[in-house]
Amino acid sequence: MYLLTFIVKRLLWLVPSVFGIIVITFVISHVIPADPVRLAAGDTATPEQVAALREELGFDRPLVVQLWYYVQNLVQGDLGESLFTGRPVVEDLLGRLPATIELTLVAMIFSIVVGIPLGVVSALRRNSLLDHVVRIVTVSGLAIASFWLGIMLQLAFAMHFDWLPLGGRFDGFPPPTVTGFLLIDTLIDGDWEGFGNAFSHLLLPALTLAFPALATIVRFTRAGVLDVIQSPYVLHERAMGFPPSVIVWKYVLRNALVATVTQIGLLFGILLAGAVVIEAVFDWPGLGYYAVNSIVMSDYNAVLGFTVWAGVIYMLVNLAVDVVLVLIDPRRSAA
Amino acid sequence: MPPLLSVAGLRVGFDTDAGRAQVLDGVNLEIGRGEVVGLVGESGCGKTTLARSILGILPRPPAVIESGRIDLDGTDLLTLPARAMNDAIRGRRITYIPQDPLGSLNPVFRVGTQIMELMKWKSPDGKARRGRWPGLFTPYPHKRRRADRARVLEALRAVQIPDPEAALRKYPHQFSGGQRQRLVIAMALLTEPRLIIADEPTTALDVTIQAQILALLRRLVKERGISVLFTTHDLGTAYELCDRIVVMYAGQEVESAPIDRFFAHPAHPYTRRLLESLPRPDGSVREIPGEIPGLVHPPGGCRFHPRCPNAGSECGEHRPPVDMPEAGHALRCYHPDPMEPPR
Numbered sequence: 001m002y003l004l005t006f007i008v009k010r011l012l013w014l015v016p017s018v019f020g021i022i023v024i025t026f027v028i029s030h031v032i033p034a035d036p037v038r039l040a041a042g043d044t045a046t047p048e049q050v051a052a053l054r055e056e057l058g059f060d061r062p063l064v065v066q067l068w069y070y071v072q073n074l075v076q077g078d079l080g081e082s083l084f085t086g087r088p089v090v091e092d093l094l095g096r097l098p099a100t101i102e103l104t105l106v107a108m109i110f111s112i113v114v115g116i117p118l119g120v121v122s123a124l125r126r127n128s129l130l131d132h133v134v135r136i137v138t139v140s141g142l143a144i145a146s147f148w149l150g151i152m153l154q155l156a157f158a159m160h161f162d163w164l165p166l167g168g169r170f171d172g173f174p175p176p177t178v179t180g181f182l183l184i185d186t187l188i189d190g191d192w193e194g195f196g197n198a199f200s201h202l203l204l205p206a207l208t209l210a211f212p213a214l215a216t217i218v219r220f221t222r223a224g225v226l227d228v229i230q231s232p233y234v235l236h237e238r239a240m241g242f243p244p245s246v247i248v249w250k251y252v253l254r255n256a257l258v259a260t261v262t263q264i265g266l267l268f269g270i271l272l273a274g275a276v277v278i279e280a281v282f283d284w285p286g287l288g289y290y291a292v293n294s295i296v297m298s299d300y301n302a303v304l305g306f307t308v309w310a311g312v313i314y315m316l317v318n319l320a321v322d323v324v325l326v327l328i329d330p331r332r333s334a335a
Numbered sequence: 336m337p338p339l340l341s342v343a344g345l346r347v348g349f350d351t352d353a354g355r356a357q358v359l360d361g362v363n364l365e366i367g368r369g370e371v372v373g374l375v376g377e378s379g380c381g382k383t384t385l386a387r388s389i390l391g392i393l394p395r396p397p398a399v400i401e402s403g404r405i406d407l408d409g410t411d412l413l414t415l416p417a418r419a420m421n422d423a424i425r426g427r428r429i430t431y432i433p434q435d436p437l438g439s440l441n442p443v444f445r446v447g448t449q450i451m452e453l454m455k456w457k458s459p460d461g462k463a464r465r466g467r468w469p470g471l472f473t474p475y476p477h478k479r480r481r482a483d484r485a486r487v488l489e490a491l492r493a494v495q496i497p498d499p500e501a502a503l504r505k506y507p508h509q510f511s512g513g514q515r516q517r518l519v520i521a522m523a524l525l526t527e528p529r530l531i532i533a534d535e536p537t538t539a540l541d542v543t544i545q546a547q548i549l550a551l552l553r554r555l556v557k558e559r560g561i562s563v564l565f566t567t568h569d570l571g572t573a574y575e576l577c578d579r580i581v582v583m584y585a586g587q588e589v590e591s592a593p594i595d596r597f598f599a600h601p602a603h604p605y606t607r608r609l610l611e612s613l614p615r616p617d618g619s620v621r622e623i624p625g626e627i628p629g630l631v632h633p634p635g636g637c638r639f640h641p642r643c644p645n646a647g648s649e650c651g652e653h654r655p656p657v658d659m660p661e662a663g664h665a666l667r668c669y670h671p672d673p674m675e676p677p678r
Contacts, residue, residue: 232438239390239433239532240453240522241426243470250471254443329443330506 003326010319014312021311022074022304026067029300036083036298057083070304079305084297089305092290097309098180099169100279100286104271106183106206108264111214116260118214119221120253126226134218141215146274150208150281157204167283169201170194205282209274213267220263224256231255258329265321269314337409338365339562340389340530345403347384350396356630358384360586360638361403361654366530369560371553373573373594375609376583377627382566383434385583386534389564390431391420408529422464426457430523432533432552436516436540440507447487447503450522451475454483457526490521493555513544520552524559531556533565537572549576570613574598579663582606585628585638587654592664602660602671605639637667645670 037054038045045053054060058069073080079089122131158166165171170182175189183202186194228234229252237247276288283289287306294302326332347359359381366372374382387393389405391412405412407428412420425431433439441449455461455475460482465473491499494517507515516536523531533552537545553576556563567573573580574594581591582605590603601607608623615621625642628634634641640650647670655667 232433232435233441235392236431236433236439236519237441238392239387239425239431241421241424241457242452243421243456243465246452246456246470251441251444255441331442331508 003323006326007319007323010322014315014319017315018308018312019071022071022308023067025304025307026070027063029303030063030066036300074308079308080301082294082299082302084294084299084302089302092302093287093305093309096285096287096290099284100272100275100288102181102183103202103205103209103279103284103286104268104275106202107210107213107271108268110206111210111217111267112264115214115217116221116253116257119218119260120225120248120256122218123222123225123229124248134222138215138218141211144211146208146212147277147281149211150205150278153204153208154281164200164204167201167281169285170198171201172197205278205284208281209271209278212274213271216263216267217260220260221256224259225252228252228255254328258325261321261324261328265318268317272310272314336368339368339370339408340364340366340564341404341406342385342389343404343406345385345388345405346401347381347388347393348399348401349384350399351631354631355399357633358398358586358630359388360633362583362586362588363657364564364581364588364591366562366564368529369557369562371556371563371565371576371578373577373580374564374566374583375568375570375573375580377568379585379627379630380583381586382568382583383534386532386564386566389530390425390429390532391415391417392425418465426453426528427463427526428528429530429532430526430528432519432523432531432536434535436519436536437512439519440515442507444506445503446505446507446510446518450487450503450518450525451480451483453522454487454525455480458483458486459527487521487525490525491518493524494518494521494551496521512540513548516540516544516548517551520548520555524555524561527559528561530562530564533563535567536565545572546575552576570610582609585633586630587638587667589637589639589668590664590666596661596664600664602664602666603668604643604645604670604672607672637669643670645672 037057037059038050041050041053051060058066070080077090079093081087082089082092085092118134122128122134125131154166157164174182175185175191175194178185178188182198183195186192186198225248234247234252237251238244242251272288275284275286276291278284279286279288280292287309291303291306293299294306342362342364345359345362346357348355348357350356362381362385364372364374364385374385376382384393384398388400389412393400400413403413407424410424412424415424440446455473456465458479460479468474487503488499491502496502496514496517502510502518507518510518520536523533536552537548540548549572552563555561563576565573565576570580577594579591579593580597582589582603584605590597590601590606592601597606598610601610605623611621612623613620623642628638628641634651636649636651636653637643637646637655640646643650645668649669655669658666658668658671660666660671
């Protein structure tokens with residue numbers, strides 16, 4: 001019951017937050033010196049044609065009025081038309097969303113499934129060889145720019161060894177769309193070869209994206225475990241002879257995960273931002289690639305649309321994280 | 336009949352940056368069957384180290400057990416393999432009542448989950464040996480679980496937790512400090528141990544609750560014939576709970592006597608100073624002159640000798656042998672005080 005009111009309250013808070021995102025993005029995209037109308041009209045347009053288009057698109061009106069119309073349309077689920085593709089931004093975004101979600105989710109799941117056990121083990125064997133190796137890897141994970149890592153992986157695994165494709169999401173015709181996730185759609189289609197095809201395309205971008213996230217998860221899990229293992233309740237459990245594996249993987253881990261889960265929420269934002277770069281490097285037809293193109297083309301409806309989407313997704317993920325935190329640690333529900 | 340627990344010549348060091356601290360310097364301790372022994376001394380005198388050595392949970396490194404024996408019912412615990420110690424001794428033969436009742440229950444699991452976890456591994460009905468399954472995946476047989484649950488409810492009633500069924504569904508933070516202390520006492524009793532190690536179990540509680548809980552603990556262990564090693568720096572609580580008191584100073588045991596004799600005829604100069612340092616009715620406190628020695632380079636012989644008014648030259652050379660002025664009263668001092676009541 002408490003959880004329900006908590007969720008509803010947080011959902012209501014989404015509204016002012018989204019509004020804030022819109023205002024900030026709107027102002028920034030309108031004060032940059034580029035002129036989207038001139039770009040949209042094309043090189044050969046006369047000043048009169050540009051002026052006419054400007055009036056048609058509403059760019060001649062005061063910024064506040066433009067913002068008002070934008071919000072009005074947004075409430076009805078209309079993010080405007082892309083100046084570049086000429087299609088509704090919502091359609092463009094929805095079409096590309098599954099590719100990005102698939103990439104981000106696979107990267108996230110990989111970093112969680114590998115990162116948490118690695119963090120636990122390196123905490124238990126502090127200052128062992130494994131701990132040192134893990135530390136080197138995690139520091140590199142945080143220090144290395146992902147576009148550079150992506151390019152290096154391409155050079156090694158796609159160019160030099162020729163084991164994996166250089167970019168793209170699928171060779172040939174994709175399976176019939178059910179979920180939009182190729183890994184799942186190929187399985188539904190019973191197409192194992194297609195699954196391998198989709199997987200081999202996914203591998204390098206997902207690894208590149210996962211690397212910094214993995215590093216963060218390992219570090220926070222390790223720190224969490226080291227902290228919890230000193231606590232009086234772990235001493236009590238040990239003194240009462242609980243099996244060591246039960247103490248670590250059940251009683252310590254759940255306490256240690258509080259810090260890690262909070263980070264996972266924040267990481268999701270970093271992953272979304274990272275996807276923008278990595279999709280461009282790997283030619284991945286997702287939201288990030290779309291956003292990069294839109295920025296280059298000054299397609300400001302598309303940029304705004306992407307930002308609002310990303311903002312909402314980020315906030316929803318963090319809401320989910322807070323719910324998970326309450327489930328992990330019941331003391332939070334009292335606060 | 337031999338004592339239940341006998342610690343002989345136990346030397347434990349801790350490796351620190353400054354060198355090895357000699358935290359236990361050949362400690363001897365015996366606990367009889369059904370006997371409640373108070374281990375008294377100032378903070379840092381090695382009480383907790385001794386308690387954890389018996390439980391086998393010293394962090395090694397930095398701790399090093401250099402020599403000595405710890406015998407429980409004829410088994411030398413120091414030579415027992417780690418796994419056997421965990422499976423068959425800790426939680427079964429020896430249980431533990433922790434120092435800090437507020438922090439000693441896992442905050443993110445229901446009390447019932449934690450108590451049933453204990454019973455899953457340590458129930459008197461269960462095997463003393465883990466099976467081949469990794470701990471997390473070991474099944475808990477349904478029949479035993481039901482029997483254990485009944486046992487748990489009974490134990491919670493014994494420590495006077497109201498509505499035990501509901502208590503099992505709550506989280507630790509939903510209980511008061513005194514109730515949490517009762518819960519960990521119930522856990523320590525549940526597996527029918529021979530010995531309970533209680534490490535300053537009531538320091539975090541206020542005095543009236545402390546007195547109630549100590550009385551309850553004493554009644555419960557006496558009913559069941561369980562021995563207790565109770566560490567404390569507070570002679571008052573030791574008096575309420577114990578049959579016998581052992582005094583430690585800087586890693587050495589100096590005197591051991593039955594409770595009445597201890598307060599009436601203390602003989603070791605340190606014991607007498609300790610008793611005299613209790614706050615008087617007028618509120619004044621008589622301090623023991625001098626300081627607790629550092630343990631990296633401790634004084635030789637009797638470690639109290641630099642502060643001792645009776646000390647002679649031999650005191651710094653050899654530790655005094657055990658002297659028994661009366662049956663049950665053991666003393667390690669060359670120049671004991673006359674055995675009159677203090678003050």
